[in-house]
Amino acid sequence: MDELLELKTDLRRLTVELIGKCKYCSLISSDVHYKTPIYCTKFTGDIHPTCVDIHTCLACQEYKGT
Numbered sequence: 565m566d567e568l569l570e571l572k573t574d575l576r577r578l579t580v581e582l583i584g585k586c587k588y589c590s591l592i593s594s595d596v597h598y599k600t601p602i603y604c605t606k607f608t609g610d611i612h613p614t615c616v617d618i619h620t621c622l623a624c625q626e627y628k629g630t
């Protein structure tokens with residue numbers, strides 16, 4: 565596995581661990597090359613989740629559950 569792919573795989577694993585707990589996160593794409601892998605239902609509901617990136621979640625902080 566090349567280093568870039570290894571880094572992306574690690575980033576995806578960390579994203580799942582951190583953001584996967586958010587009550588509005590319905591799915592995290594398994595495609596490590598996808599730039600907006602997190603399916604967020606907070607603003608658009610369960611039927612039409614918004615695809616967001618990790619930076620959006622870190623700014624939002626809803627995953628902290630506070």
Ligand code: SF4
Nearest residue numbers: 586604621624626627
């Ligand atoms: S953007 Fe906010 S509400 Fe949506 S999945 Fe990320 S942390 Fe959760």
